[in-house]
Amino acid sequence: MITLLEQPKRIPGGLHLEANKRQSLERPLRQARLPARLTVPLSQHIGEAAEPVVSKGDRVLKGQLIARSPDYISAPVHAPTSGTVIDVGDYPVPHPSGLSAGCIVIEADGEDRAADTGLKMEAVFEAEPADIRQRVRDAGIVGLGGAGFPTSVKLNPGPEHSVDLLLINAAECEPYISCDEALMCHHTSEVIDGIRIIRHALNARQVAIGVEDNMPDAIRCLQRGLEQAGEQDIRIVPVPTIYPAGGEKQLIYALTGEEVPSQGLPIDLGVVCHNVGTAAAVARALLHGEPLISRIVTVTGAGVSEPCNLEVRIGTPMSELIEQCGGYTGEVSQLLMGGPMMGIALVSDGLPVIKTTNCLLAASRAEAPPPAPAHPCIRCSACSEVCPAMLLPQQLYWYAHARNFDKIQDYKLFDCIECGCCALVCPSHIPLVQYYRFAKTEIWAQERERRKADLARQRHEFRLQRLEREKKALEERRARARKALKKPGGGKDDGKKAEIAAALERVKARKADAAAETQDGNTGGNG
Ligand code: SF4
Ligand code: SF4
DSSP: OOOOOOOOOOSOOOOOOOOOOHHHSSSOOEEEESEEEEEEEEEOOSSOOOEEOTTTTEEBBTTTTTEEOOOOOOOEESSSSEEEEEEEEEEEEOOOOOOOOEEEEEESSSOOOOOOOOOOOGGGGGSSSHHHHHHHHTTHHHHHTTOBBBBBHHEEEEEEESEEEEEEEEOOTTTTTOHHHHHHHSSSSHHHHHHOOOOOOHHHHHEEEEEEEOHHHHHHHHHHHHHHHTOOSSEEEEEEOBBBBSSSSHHHHHHHHHOOOTTGGGGGEEEEEEEEHHHHHHHHHHOOOOOOOOEEEEEESSTTTSSSEEEEEEOOOOOHHHHHTTTTTOOOEEESSSSSOEEEEEETSSOOTTTTTTEEEEETTSSSSSOOOOOOOOOOOHHHOOOOOOOOHHHHEEEEEOOOHHHHHHTTTTGOOOOHHHHHOOTOOOOOOHHHHHHHHHHHHHHHHHHHHHHHHHHHHHHHHHHHHHHHHHHHHHHHHHHTTTTTTHHHHHHHHHHEEEEEEEHHHHHHHHHHHHHHHHHHOOO
């Protein structure tokens, strides 16, 4: 049984970074304007892309399902406003690859008329966990902390696990990003309602909200909200401000002193972690019937005139958010989705906001300097001192560079959370995280190839076994036919009957041969 520490621990490694959150928090949270056109990607989450259920020309209402999830690890997509579908096709999306992907484009009618989504639950705290999970799934809710993992899957720890601790991640440790802080201050009751629903769905024994200790306003709002709700069993735990204390494994360590096993999951310790924004989305869906069609986005950086937090419909072009924040300053040099440590560089501000867009950082050269030329590793070990996952980044780099993908896994590559601490302190300016991402991508590709080869081998083996079975059956039938022909003491009629039986057996045998040929053709000759 896992227990919360009286005093949270400091995570291993990490860096003290300039927070830079005040810029966006000085202005109040406000609604972004509804855009004339919204581009809603089909894949805004981890897992299979959603499949469109609308076509060009269809009229849609706000909150209406427009793409369904085809798989367990997937999430449906809903219309962010009412209007007309003007296209279903590939458009540029915010992704590190910079490629285009399937989207549904909606021209807004400006009326913002809502559909009856059927998501609202009347007695949610008496509902079966399975029903809550289904509604959360139908609402298209994914982790809003940045990863985008379908929330319904994390609400299902399986019958073999009980949940000792529901940990709400409100640490928001990356510099510049303040959307969770704005949410906790402005939508406190939604956050608390969402946490209570998740606690009920998981039947969690304890609940804690991990929040960085440099967010006194958010802590005060949460305390007041819990008091007003008469809630005494949800503990707020301020954790020391250090990047990346908001990493899932790091936060669990800070609050419990326990380490999630290498390549394991928090549930292995009896812990389930959800982002604070995800909790609010659950409350919106189950108490107000609104699927995940909007989120808070921090628009900040020296490159934008009036940094602030905006409540934005999914699919809104990022350029409109910049415009609503007073436009670019002359200092902008790069646009990032996310923070300066883990964000992805965007090729254009015409890309749409997606469910995982927590921040739009219009960075100046000083905030996101261009990469300096890399030099050879000098084995100074500065990288391992700051690694929060207690890895050996220089060894990972070495094996990634040498494309030794077996050895790199011995050094726990997949425990790397790509926080970027190692790269930031490296005096040789080696783009370490890029090497780790490259190695992970290669290993996943090799794994896919291996699975494909295994499947082809299995098909080949099944085919040989089937041919063998059929050959044997054929021989048996022929033997029976010969036997019937030769049967001694048979009269004239008996002889005829035997001839007919033998002929029938021959026909059956020929049919079986023909069927086998056809089937082999259909398998594509993968043998
Ligand atoms: S990017 Fe990976 S290896 Fe580097 S410090 Fe972070 S967790 Fe460690
Ligand atoms: S910090 Fe850079 S130079 Fe130093 S050991 Fe790590 S990779 Fe090598």
